[in-house]
Amino acid sequence: MALPSWSDISDLSDDALREHCDSPNLPALATAGVNGAENHVRRIARDAVAKWPYSTEPETEAMRLARAQTDVPVPAVLRFAPDGLLVSEYVNGRPLSACWTGLSLWRKVAIVWTLRGYVRQLRSVFPPGPLFPGPVAREPQTCLGVYFTVYGAGPFATHQELADWYDHKLDVSRRVKKIPQGVPTFDRSQPLVFTHLDFKPRNILLDENNVVWLIDWGLAGFYPRHMEYAAMVGSWKVLLGHWLGYYVAGFIAGFYDRQRQFFDTISWGLTTGSLL
Template sequence: MSDRLEDSMGEQPYPLGASGSADLASVTDDHLMRLFQTAPIIYNINVSKVVRISEHLVLKGGACLTQWEAENQKFAASQGFPVPTVHRMFRGPLENHLEFDMRDEVVTQVAKWIDDMQSKPFNKIQPGPVGGTGDSPWDGPWFTDYGAGPFANLEEMEDWYNHKLDVCHRLRQAFEDIPRFQFEDLVLTHQDIAPRNIVLDEATDKLWLIDWAMSGIYPVGFEQASLSRQCVDEWDVEFREAVLAKLGKRCDREIRQLQGIMYGLTTGAFL
């Protein structure tokens, strides 16, 4: 959280009015999280957002925000550089409210969600986002930053992935022993399961899975491979490894295949 950042939003009122940093200590983390959802937005792109909560205070949050950003900013300020003051750093609802002995319950529940989704085939449904996207490319961690497809069927999708594997082999950007893609069952896949997308209902202790923007009907293993990429902060890494260890079907082969074509999905996206 930083102060004295100006914007061009005019005289729009702010939730904490003219409160300065001296008043911040009386505001709870829960209250700040609610303000993060309702306060006037200064900046919002991808997974990072900044909102103004008073005349001289802003609140920054998002999936890519780490404690190191705040520590680096505080260190730069201590060295005399002109950077906004960091007043407070805290985690979001799930991480902030989970006691250590409850984390295993969360991991167990998430692993069950994945096992359940991976065990129910939808082979008669066209792959991709449910309902289709018309001519628009599909979004997700395994479709490049520009999207891919849409693919008319599983065979067409399989050909695209094997082409990416061929590109990586030709440019020596993948191990030669990575097997070719042979997709079989299609299943419901979220593709962004991480602590930031799990909400704990404090009244019932029930967990809710949110943010289905990249979900769809995709081959078995896409979920596990997507989970294996989650590494925003220490809790994400701990969560990822704990969930993978509890899965009934880890899909190591599929994880290795998809990770193995990363060059073709990034630098070689247009090859």
């Protein structure tokens, strides 16, 4: 099937565009799951990709914010429909999870150094309104991701509310004797910064010109500085091995292993005990 250009289909209504996206002849790129909900990702035009049905407006705002305030290569948002359809610029690249082993040592070092710079740029981004924990929006939203249970958490109006929620999960885990007494509480010292929160090799594309792109901004928002490292280190260990993955993730996002261990400690409260 010959794909149209985005300009050929951009005038379609939301319903007609959704019908086009549902065509079985379009190439499927991936599925992207968030909190138990599965998004479909398809290339719908030569220069456009669609993700649906669980994309959110905060995701589009995060992408726009990153493009406006940083030099990080992020696909442009082309369309967002309120029913959860996000159309963005298609990037002709391969995820690091698929191409890493075939890269030269020099290229690998260059990519890691580039990613370190990206994280620093993201942490300098200002919110579009008041600063509060969670997705990019004008008012607090439900937080999504592995550290917020399968149901999400919040909204949180302040950093203090977020920290209190995590300390409650710590207390829940203590009361059912899943962890020993004396485990430190949530680290409240780290500032809220713009965070991708899904900074995994599968969401980092290397294009044909060796430009490194960040995709899949569905979990992005303003979170304590240590959460980028905590959320990414496991996937980098899978790609690179335990010790190299640990050091590469720390080089990119800073070493916050004590804070990461907190999330491991309360894992029962975030999974089995998520409703407590």
